[in-house]
Amino acid sequence: MRLLKALVSFIVGTVAGALGSKLFGPFGGVLGFIAGALAAWWVAQRMAFFD
Amino acid sequence: MPQTAILRYTVLGLVVLAALVAFGSWVVRRRRVSPFGVLGRALRAITDPVVKPVERRLVRMGGNPTHAGGWLVVITAVAGIVFLSLAGWFVTTFQTVYAAASGGPRATFALIIDLAYRILFVALIVRVVAAWFGMFRYSRWIRPAYILTDWIVEPVRRIVPLVGAFDFSPVVAMIVLSLLRQILLSALSR
Numbered sequence: 174m175r176l177l178k179a180l181v182s183f184i185v186g187t188v189a190g191a192l193g194s195k196l197f198g199p200f201g202g203v204l205g206f207i208a209g210a211l212a213a214w215w216v217a218q219r220m221a222f223f224d
Numbered sequence: 225m226p227q228t229a230i231l232r233y234t235v236l237g238l239v240v241l242a243a244l245v246a247f248g249s250w251v252v253r254r255r256r257v258s259p260f261g262v263l264g265r266a267l268r269a270i271t272d273p274v275v276k277p278v279e280r281r282l283v284r285m286g287g288n289p290t291h292a293g294g295w296l297v298v299i300t301a302v303a304g305i306v307f308l309s310l311a312g313w314f315v316t317t318f319q320t321v322y323a324a325a326s327g328g329p330r331a332t333f334a335l336i337i338d339l340a341y342r343i344l345f346v347a348l349i350v351r352v353v354a355a356w357f358g359m360f361r362y363s364r365w366i367r368p369a370y371i372l373t374d375w376i377v378e379p380v381r382r383i384v385p386l387v388g389a390f391d392f393s394p395v396v397a398m399i400v401l402s403l404l405r406q407i408l409l410s411a412l413s414r
Contacts, residue, residue, distance in 0.1 A: 177294045184239065184301045222250060223294055 174223045178214060181222075186210030231311055235304035242274075242300035246293025249275045253290065334412050341405040345398060347372040352394050376400065 186209040193205020217223060249271040251257045257264045278299070279292035287295075324335035350369040354360070361370040373394075380400065381393040 174288065174291055174294075177291055177298065180298045181294050184297060188236065188239070223291055 177223050178217050181217060182210045182213040185213035228308075228312065228315070231308060235308055239297065239301050239304060242297045245271045245274050246296050249293050330412050334409055337405060337408050337412070341401060344372060344376070344401055348377070348394050348398055348401075351377070373397065 186206045189209025189212075190202045190206030193208075194202025197204075248267045252259050252264050252267050252271070257267065259265070259268060275292050275296060278296045279289045282292050282295060283289050320335060324331040347369040350366065351373055354363065354366040354369065359366045361367055376397045377393050380396045381391070384393045384396050
């Protein structure tokens with residue numbers, strides 16, 4: 174289910190972005206968001222969380 | 225630590241907790257952990273009271289029950305964001321009203337003008353966004369937005385022409401409202 178996977182990835186990305194921004198500033202925030210969202214999407218895909 | 229930071233960390237903690245509950249439920253469901261072992265039974269006892277209500281509602285809405293954990297995380301995050309926004313709005317409003325009350329009648333009038341502007345601005349945005357989803361003045365939920373803003377949008381619509389399929393009158397109404405607010409506020413501050 175793509176919608177649910179996208180929403181969960183967005184939430185994980187937001188949390189990772191907040192963490193990255195706290196540690197490394199605005200660029201850290203952007204990178205954290207992208208890395209967190211991609212990691213969450215990959216894990217959900219690999220573990221078949223929402224299949 | 226300010227109160228807002230405490231609230232934010234509480235919401236973050238709840239989202240993480242929801243994710244852990246969803247994961248716990250998932251490992252038992254997918255037989256990664258035996259549901260009849262000590263760990264499996266403990267996980268079910270902890271996660272079922274939280275996940276089952278979401279699952280029931282999801283099934284009633286025609287969804288897949290195995291997605292209950294994911295939706296639990298999403299619902300917790302959305303509810304947390306709404307709660308934080310409302311808390312922030314309450315604190316800001318309280319501070320503004322307090323400052324206005326201690327600033328005399330001029331400050332009170334300025335506050336009334338500012339509040340009226342904000343309400344009309346939100347009503348205009350609701351009107352525009354609702355129109356994108358095919359909800360107009362005869363929708364029960366959208367009608368108040370039309371009642372609040374018709375007095376300014378309708379005269380503007382008679383002046384501003386349609387550009388293709390786009391109606392720019394709400395945008396022009398927003399600009400007019402903003403100008404009106406500025407004029408009234410600067411007249412009050414003299």
